[in-house]
Amino acid sequence: MRALLHAPTKSAMQSGLGRVGPWVLQPLGGQPGEPEPVMGWVPARGTADEVRLAFPTRDGALAFAARAGWAVVALPAQARRVVPRNFAQTIR
Numbered sequence: 001m002r003a004l005l006h007a008p009t010k011s012a013m014q015s016g017l018g019r020v021g022p023w024v025l026q027p028l029g030g031q032p033g034e035p036e037p038v039m040g041w042v043p044a045r046g047t048a049d050e051v052r053l054a055f056p057t058r059d060g061a062l063a064f065a066a067r068a069g070w071a072v073v074a075l076p077a078q079a080r081r082v083v084p085r086n087f088a089q090t091i092r
Contacts, residue, residue: 001068002028005061006075022054025061027070 004026033043044050055061058074065072 001070002073003065003070004028004073004075005058005065007058007077009078022056023058023061025053025055025065025072027051028073 005023006026007023027048029044029046029049035042053061053064055064058077062072062074
């Protein structure tokens with residue numbers, strides 16, 4: 001089985017960097033399902049599409065994938081840019 005390892009960025013609803021650190025290991029499913037003839041939706045073939053495992057470190061996630069026998073596609077962590085702002089200068 002193949003899996004994707006990545007560190008998700010913070011959502012648009014977050015202002016701080018809390019709960020941004022964990023690495024996510026997500027199994028990649030096989031073939032997508034057939035579209036439903038009435039609605040046209042593509043159903044999931046199983047619960048593997050919904051599984052996301054969180055790990056505090058990248059090495060821990062890679063060790064788990066190695067024990068499980070998964071081939072991992074690891075994306076590099078994106079650099080988090082913090083822009084210091086002085087709001088007193090923006091008010092004129």
